[in-house]
Amino acid sequence: MLRNVNLKPYNTMGVEATADYFTTVHDLRELKAALAFARANRLPPFILGGGANLLIVCKALHRVVIHMAIMGFEVVGESQMSTYIKVGAGENWHQTVKRMIGEGYPGLENLALIPGSVGASVVQNIGAYGSEVAQFVKEVDIYDPTADEVRTLKAVDCDFRYRHSIFKTSQARDWVVVSVTFALPKLWRANLSYDDLAQALSGVQRTTPEAVFDQVVAIRKRKLPDPEHLGSAGSFFKNPVVTREVFQALLERFPSIVHYRVAGNMEKLAAGWLIEEAGLKGVREGDAGTYDKQALVLVNYGKASGAELWQMAEHIRGKVNDLFGVTLEPEPVILRD
Ligand code: EPU
Numbered sequence: 539m540l541r542n543v544n545l546k547p548y549n550t551m552g553v554e555a556t557a558d559y560f561t562t563v564h565d566l567r568e569l570k571a572a573l574a575f576a577r578a579n580r581l582p583p584f585i586l587g588g589g590a591n592l593l594i595v596c597k598a599l600h601r602v603v604i605h606m607a608i609m610g611f612e613v614v615g616e617s618q619m620s621t622y623i624k625v626g627a628g629e630n631w632h633q634t635v636k637r638m639i640g641e642g643y644p645g646l647e648n649l650a651l652i653p654g655s656v657g658a659s660v661v662q663n664i665g666a667y668g669s670e671v672a673q674f675v676k677e678v679d680i681y682d683p684t685a686d687e688v689r690t691l692k693a694v695d696c697d698f699r700y701r702h703s704i705f706k707t708s709q710a711r712d713w714v715v716v717s718v719t720f721a722l723p724k725l726w727r728a729n730l731s732y733d734d735l736a737q738a739l740s741g742v743q744r745t746t747p748e749a750v751f752d753q754v755v756a757i758r759k760r761k762l763p764d765p766e767h768l769g770s771a772g773s774f775f776k777n778p779v780v781t782r783e784v785f786q787a788l789l790e791r792f793p794s795i796v797h798y799r800v801a802g803n804m805e806k807l808a809a810g811w812l813i814e815e816a817g818l819k820g821v822r823e824g825d826a827g828t829y830d831k832q833a834l835v836l837v838n839y840g841k842a843s844g845a846e847l848w849q850m851a852e853h854i855r856g857k858v859n860d861l862f863g864v865t866l867e868p869e870p871v872i873l874r875d
Pocket residue numbers: 665666667668732761762771772773774775776777796808809810811812814819831832833834869
């Protein structure tokens with residue numbers, strides 16, 4: 539168990555904060571030992587994946603940070619329609635997508651280059667360019683410390699919704715995702731429902747998984763900052779969903795509002811558009827700001843603290859609320875200790 543560890547290299551926002559205790563776990567035995575240490579010291583554990591969807595607001599985390607490094611990649615079965623591949627929660631997401639395509643199991647290419655780990659992908663139900671990870675999950679293995687057992691949850695029991703899953707709820711507060719079994723379709727078809735992607739591939743002779751993968755990578759590189767060079771956690775807010783009535787009233791005031799029809803007679807608004815319209819694209823206050831090519835991305839331009847970034851987020855929320863009467867909800871986990 540390490541003490542007073544600087545978490546800057548472990549969060550893509552690049553925020554300085556120390557963890558009272560820090561350990562990396564490679565298997566179930568180490569995970570159990572780390573959780574037992576936290577319990578014995580009456581400190582809450584915090585499971586850290588790739589740190590790509592996290593804003594640490596405090597300077598010192600009085601917790602036991604458990605860095606998930608349970609690895610593994612194995613074809614475990616098949617059905618008529620799918621191949622099942624079980625992947626350790628600590629595996630890097632993008633490398634997993636790449637490896638699957640390389641070994642002849644395409645399906646996840648629309649989700650290429652999303653930073654983070656395999657475990658976090660299901661917690662968050664990551665999505666991009668017309669795909670969501672939930673569409674490809676067969677089951678998830680979790681360790682439940684209360685019962686001291688590993689349980690398997692079928693995808694239907696994971697309550698996957700837009701950027702949401704059971705793993706984000708209080709019911710699952712103590713659970714730790716240890717592996718995800720994916721179901722990759724044997725009959726591959728490109729998902730070109732996202733306009734930019736369809737356009738980028740319109741000149742391509744044969745649309746292969748590799749071609750889709752390459753274009754997704756290119757689009758992301760164009761639109762989103764590379765966390766290696768500029769701190770961010772991807773989209774900082776979820777795209778808000780409003781009722782048809784609220785939407786109609788907004789449409790009258792803002793005819794060019796960007797929106798998508800979703801189930802339940804609701805309308806999803808593009809938070810990036812709302813933020814840009816509120817005049818906050820590319821703003822900067824000290825080192826905290828928004829990205830100049832995508833207003834939905836909160837950026838650490840240098841040495842912004844978690845508190846400063848959160849202040850900027852609150853400022854954005856306030857402005858968007860004043861102008862549109864819509865409340866933006868943060869997408870990343872906000873850690874205040
Ligand atoms: N827009 C603006 N101004 C901006 C940003 C966006 O007007 O500054 C408009 C765009 O013109 C477009 C619309 O808003 O018409 C949507 O923008 P974009 O396609 O870039 O996607 P997004 O809704 O901002 C979502 C996901 C991203 C994902 C993309 C592509 C959320 C919260 N974010 O962003 O996911 O990559 O769609 O599918 O749902 C993430 O979750 O971290 C993430 C990056």
